[in-house]
Amino acid sequence: MSISIRQVSKTFGAFRALDGVNLEVPSGGLTALLGPSGSGKTTLLRIVAGLESVDEGTSGEILFDGQPVTDNPVNRRQVGFVFQHYALFRHMTVFENVAFGLRVKPRAQRPSQAEIRERVQELLRLVQLEQLAQRFPSQLSGGQRQRIALARALAIQPRVLLLDEPFGALDAQVRAELRRWLRHLHDTIHVTSIFVTHDQEEALEVADRVVVMNRGRIEQVGEPNEVFQNPATEFVMKFLGDVNVFHGRLHNAEPVFTGEPAAGDAVRLLVRPHDLTVQMQPGDGVSLQARVYRVLLAGSLVKIELTSQGRVVQVHVPHETYRATPVVAGQEVYLVPKVSRLYGAEAEAIEYVI
Amino acid sequence: MNRLKFKQNSVLPGFGLSLGFTVFYLSLIVLVPLSALILRSAEGGLEGFWRTVSQPRVLASFRVTFASALQAALLNVVFGVTVAWFLVRGRFPLKRLVDALVDLPFAMPTAVSGIALTALLAPNSALGLALARLGVQVAFTPHGITVAMIFIGLPFVIRSVQPALADLSAELEEAASSLGATRAQTLWRVVLPLLAPSILSGFTLAFARALGEYGSVVFIAGNMPMRTEIASLLIITKLEQFDYTGATAIAVALLALSLLGILAINLIQARAARHWGN
């Protein structure tokens, strides 16, 4: 089931949560909506589910396989929604939670008791929690609750599966485990899925497609590799990983990063820590003077902390590279970017900090 | 659409039905009858209103009602804080039972409390005789009114203070002691300011309840005009004489005075909250 989002806007009081969003979600994929809090990602997910409506008087539409569903209320949209805090029914056992969607079907479509039991068992097997059928939600761990919430959503054979911050409330270890498990589950059941996250690593690792959102708009859509290697905007570049920012000015169409103030438009050079090399001599192109502050050798990469233009700069190099050109604290060096991006005045200022 | 502005949209159904029924039923049972009180009191005009409420007997009833309610609420602060302290901090095997008993004055029909307190304190009862020997008469005097009002107000203070006291972390008091405060200083400068809002709201509830109380007071009061006649009783007396205008005027005055009293206490509370920063 493909999902089309057309011209969707949403305002809460004076706050514009979504601003004319258009998005095509292909059938069968696992798509991540990625953005900082307040970027509108959860609102968009809830609008797809029918838990929020688009602003009245706008032409915003949601289509499933080309059929508009905008006017279908949530209980007739047949979407599986997994809530951030699970929203399990606290007065029902795990079994009854999963069976709920089947039991509330109109009498004519309702499966028999035996069918319900079989279907619930099957789902519990799928999420590997068969042995917990008679427990209550309060007796489960966070990760188990999350999997029950997922089984419950799948019970109604949803046309699309929507997950709101599915790993948000879990601790780091369970999170990583559940991430792999969700990817694996998706590869087994192939239902079109969208999940919301503010964690770029999670989005890049789990999804086939990443939609980066900021301030109610979509900044970029693409495969994880593509958005990471080829960020469309300064925001995407900063949001998808650690970045060093160097401030300079354009002088004869060349960026200049020397300390003295020069005439010309202000520019920012963005370089990821692993895209900088440390040299004793300036290179041919852009070279930035820096002073080594600290070297951290523990870890899979050598982390070198330097200061340049009065700011902290991070450089990550492999151990063998470091062994070839070792540096010590206090040493004056040059930084040469291998891959970098330059942004001028037109790129909007971003509050996101490295 | 207008509706969107009126209500933030939500997917949950039943807003129109539940709100419609709520407003309809509220109007039927509460708002329309209460508006009758306001409208009927306006019929007599301001002059008629003033003539009624400035009668010495009416003024005396207000004085008796307010003075007793104030006394009772103040004493209830002492009793209520003591019992709440016991329920939270005390060690006693049957604490659960005592905790449940606290609600009895609230659950007891007021007429039953009234005759029980009267029987307990009547001049010919054992307790009444003992008190008489000390030169105190409680039943059929203003003291009796205060006792009845203490009885019905006690749970309000206890139930306001108890949760606030339970929330009070022992660490705060330990911190105060570790900084060199004596036990008295800790109580006065740390514990009391933190409990003050809940004490004051318990006081307000007990006071408001006492002002309007009828059933538990009317038996023990003796109901002597000018001395032990409370405002609520005077309303009934006027009604029995079919003096609707008089009854309405007293009712409006009582309602207005008690609202003013509660408002004043709330203002004190707001100021105290600012002063203590919580």
Place this chain on the structure above:
Amino acid sequence: MKRGKGRNRKGWLANAALCAAALTVIGALVVLPLGVILAEAFSGGWRLWAASVAEPEARGAILLTLAVTALAVPLNTVFGVAAAWALAKFRFRGRSLLLTLVDLPFAVSPVIAGLIFVLVFGRSGWFGGWLAERGLKVIFGTPGIVLATLFVTFPFVARELIPLMSEQGSEEEQAALSLGASGWKTFFKVTLPNIKWGLLYGIILCNARAMGEFGAVSVVSGHIRGETLTLPLHVEVLYNEYNFTAAFACASLLAGLAVVTIILKTVVELKGARDAA
């Protein structure tokens, strides 16, 4: 924790003083009145007690009280649930005004609560003439008693449910809807089980007040023997006739109701706390 012997002894003394003070307050103000009721009620032996409770006027008063309660409690329960649904699950203009209005009857003294119905339905009230022409009696009749009882017990269920439902939020309801449940199914299968202890608590308090209300009912009843006397009014009449033993016998029934109420209340509180944990 290890404490010095002196400290321990001081703590023991403080605790003993605290217990003594609190038990004196509760003993004098709560236990003693309860004891007096029982002592007076059974002062003529239990046969006399039984006779006082079973005589026709007492039976009539009990039946009237039960009938009034059977009307008032369900009506206010339905109202309380509807009001809590509207006020706890939705945000709309005028919400805080409505919250205040729901609590309003608690700020009105019982006698005034009775008075307002006299002003509307009494002989010279708004609808007095209209009712008299048709031979209908609201004031000095059962309908007036029911109305006054509805007024004084109005907020009990609503005020119990509104904070509870606000705190629970509406995520579970949203989940139920997303699984295809209709509005009513969502309410009966998800909301109601979650609020059942709070609802029961409100109903218990509402019931106790409905059965025991005195001031408001006293104003509208007219004290017609065998006709408009509820049990608390019957107690008053007996007491004023110096028929103390019978008065206390009937009062002991109401005191029993109060005791049952606080027992049920305690049980429901415990159950609710266990479910919330």
